Amino acid sequence: MRTAFGPRSEGAHGASGMSDATTLFEKIWRRHVVRPETAETPAVLYIDLHLLHEVTSPQAFAELERRQLSVRRPDRCLATIDHSTPTLPPDADGAYAWHSEQARSQVETLYRNCARHGIELHGWDSPNRGIVHVMGPELGATQPGMTIVCGDSHTATHGAFGALAFGIGTTEVGHVLASQCLLQNKPQTLGIRIDGELRPGVTAKDVILHVIGRIGVGGGTGSVIEYFGSTIRNMDMEGRMTICNMSIECGARAGLVAPDETTFAWLRGRPRTPQGPAWDAAVADWKTLRTDAGAAFDRRVEIDAADIEPSITWGIHPGMVIGVDDTVPSGSPDALDYMQLEAGVPMAGRKVDIVFIGSCTNSRLTDLRAAASILRGRRVAPGTRVLVVPGSALTRRQAEDEGLDAVFRDAGAEWREPGCSMCLGMNGDIGRPGDLVVSTSNRNFKGRQGPGVRTVLASPLTAAASAVTGRVTDPRELLDAVS
């Protein structure tokens, strides 16, 4: 059942006119063209890994059955349950607190579909179950140079490994199930160079919020973004995943970071990565996956890391970003009205009802460590509720091995089972109308975390600091106290 997706043979590519300087995107694209784009038809692109979850797959499987088609490559599919699953542990009888009968039925449908088509499913009993974009990398299923799709817009996360990863709709999920291929018009490329050292208290989340604030929620539309520069080079894999994850929030089709020693070290020895001599061959191939000197992007943006503050959103889409100590800008009456704000007021100091630490953006071990570094030995402010939802069962165990669960519990936070949880509130983890939520997730759209709920996107450090004070708080105030 388990397949190590080894490196592709190089023979066919050696002499295929690769002498011109090309981008990382172009290299991965060329390796996967089954039929090239023509004036009339999009390219047919081969997909190496298809990730599935319960929400966007049932109608695709139903369509396959209606047409009497089989899954072409079940060995290239990998499924989990994450979106509509409860994050409270089962009761003494093993019963889960389902938000609705329909949610339970949706998960059961995925179980049935995976069993019928021979697809590996990480369900309740799997030690690897988790948010699909946390689990894939943890299993080593995500590898450099791959094409990866999932019926989920945050599939861009996997680009952190130098994989070309697209979020797709349910019809396309059906296409990939039936053919292992995706129709794709060739995107443009956007190079985002970030150089310099991040200031204390500034994390990958602040970097990507800053980027989205700078280029806007539609600034990446039609493009694949490659992030590069010294700031990215010096960033750990979790940080790179956070950055690539939110590429969709500026409209980009995918985000990419070229693989390097940090990538290889992170992947080595994971269950689905090549082992032994195959590993060395894979790494040798992966090292070629970089944008050549002189290769041109369609557009470029340059960012100085020193300009980035701990950043938060103040409004109703992820491009409405300010530094945590800045004041709310004018010009968006609808956003001001929904967020119950006035232009010119500071965000810092506003009362916080809920803090959510989790989601495919910020639920990995390093995120939990960052939050714990502030919560250790402190208490959550009275009147503030804190949910900490690890991204996977593996992350949860690792955090517990380090005693992070005790830090959170001692502080008065809830330590939950893995899942998407309050990022989109599908499983019933939501706030009350009017609640202000400081959230490490990726979208602050109206009502996303519950009807009338107001979301402030932030880093795990900012979220934890806000938990301690019960107010939107610059994490540097508490970091100083730590050191």
Next chain:
Amino acid sequence: MNTAVIESRTFNLPVDNIDTDQIIPARFLTTTERAGLGRACFFAWRFEEDGSEKPGNPLHGHRVEQQAVLVTGENFGCGSSREHAPWALLDYGFRAVVSSRFADIFRNNALKNGLLPVQVEPAVAAYLLDRPDQAVRIDVGTRTLSIEGYGAFEFPLDPFSAYCLTRGIDPLDFILQGAADIDRYEEQHGK
């Protein structure tokens, strides 16, 4: 559904960045069907939690039979990849959406379901947003949006989508017709 020509009137939601959580909130995504999502469409804009109509519902008075063309602000459909968004819009009764910019995944999902994303210059969108209930004609064959009393404007539509929409060709059939290419690719690349 014949999407080749749409003759209808417009209905305006003059809001930029309408995201998929507005089009259909996540809590309605637990369905395993495509049908019946019309009530969930713009749910939080239309209904109170108890199901009664919300005061100030921007879709109040919408004559969906006559006004099947939605006109919106820029960057329509940003956010998640949920195909439930076009399913909900179609089930509600919309057949086309006019905007000066669409999010990529939404555009893809819409086209695969016969909901037509009509991207126009900001000035054309602004003209329509200033004048509710305009008679329009959308011709997929010529990729033209005609606005009565104003003019005709070409909109971008990739040739393959136009071909699929006008001929009723299914993209999956197109891919599977090339099954031999997929076999060959897998063999050559050791997949």
